[in-house]
Amino acid sequence: MDVQKNLKQAIVEGDPDLAEQLAKEILDSGADILKAIDNAVVPGINQAGELWKQNEYFLSDVVMCAEAFKSAMSVLEKDPQIQNREKIGKFLICTVEGDMHDLGKSIVVTMLKGAGFEVYDLGVNVPISTFVEKAKEVNPDIVGIGAYMSTTAAIMKDYVQALVDNGLRTGLKVMIGGVRTSEEYAKKQGADAWGRDGVDTAEKALKLMGVKK
Ligand code: B12
Numbered sequence: 001m002d003v004q005k006n007l008k009q010a011i012v013e014g015d016p017d018l019a020e021q022l023a024k025e026i027l028d029s030g031a032d033i034l035k036a037i038d039n040a041v042v043p044g045i046n047q048a049g050e051l052w053k054q055n056e057y058f059l060s061d062v063v064m065c066a067e068a069f070k071s072a073m074s075v076l077e078k079d080p081q082i083q084n085r086e087k088i089g090k091f092l093i094c095t096v097e098g099d100m101h102d103l104g105k106s107i108v109v110t111m112l113k114g115a116g117f118e119v120y121d122l123g124v125n126v127p128i129s130t131f132v133e134k135a136k137e138v139n140p141d142i143v144g145i146g147a148y149m150s151t152t153a154a155i156m157k158d159y160v161q162a163l164v165d166n167g168l169r170t171g172l173k174v175m176i177g178g179v180r181t182s183e184e185y186a187k188k189q190g191a192d193a194w195g196r197d198g199v200d201t202a203e204k205a206l207k208l209m210g211v212k213k
Pocket of ligand 1: 042045046048049050052053059062063066093098099100101102103104105107108143144145146147148149150151175176177178179180194195196197198201
């Protein structure tokens with residue numbers, strides 16, 4: 001548990017090398033990786049966000065915290081238990097156009113893989129046309145749309161509408177997430193479900209697949 005505490009601290013302090021080293025220790029120890037992400041990585045980046053909000057951190061500090069977060073996640077997501085799960089469905093996910101935030105999405109991707117989804121991650125700043133083309137190509141069971149600023153959250157409904165306009169919405173489930181969103185907001189955007197965090201998203205995705213009650 002101490003290693004997990006230290007990993008959280010390495011993220012808060014924006015130390016990518018230390019974060020990578022501690023993540024390797026956690027991986028080698030055989031710990032439950034999804035729990036370690038929830039206990040160390042998520043609170044670490046959240047604390048960095050709080051310090052920014054309180055004007056104790058500059059944007060450049062948060063960039064370093066994000067780097068530490070990424071180096072930890074790049075190690076933890078190699079966990080064979082996550083990679084080798086039997087696949088139960090396809091999940092296509094993206095961050096909307098104009099939005100570069102991707103840390104929360106990367107947690108969601110890892111949790112979904114851990115729950116058994118084959119995840120297609122289109123990345124950040126994804127235009128509606130790319131999103132629709134990929135949805136046609138991949139034929140996913142669920143699509144996830146992420147936005148993290150008030151400006152970009154406002155265009156999520158256009159992504160859902162584009163699925164309708166292209167005849168893709170029937171039988172396809174839509175999930176929405178990101179710090180500016182809520183259950184009520186997701187409904188207003190025309191989504192089937194909202195994901196509060198990685199664990200909640202994976203649980204609701206399994207429910208949408210009819211795998212979990
Ligand atoms: C880290 C961070 C950054 C990093 C991003 C690094 C990266 N690679 O992502 C950097 C420093 C680069 C950055 C840049 C900017 N940022 Co910023 N950033 C943050 C910060 C501090 C944390 C975001 C984060 O990663 N949280 C941690 C994760 C774990 O939480 P999360 O994102 O909410 O994700 C969870 C859930 O939402 C859910 N979830 C997430 N995605 C999805 C997707 C689906 C489909 C589902 C179902 C669920 C789901 O599960 C996740 C896991 O638990 C927030 C503050 C905050 N409190 O959120 C500001 C914040 C989002 N940023 C903000 C701003 C303004 C900016 C900049 C414009 C700053 C600037 N002046 O340049 C730029 C934007 C650039 C752009 N065009 O996108 C504002 C947005 C305000 C607004 N208008 O709404 C915030 C709210 C800060 C603030 N209070 O002012 N930022």
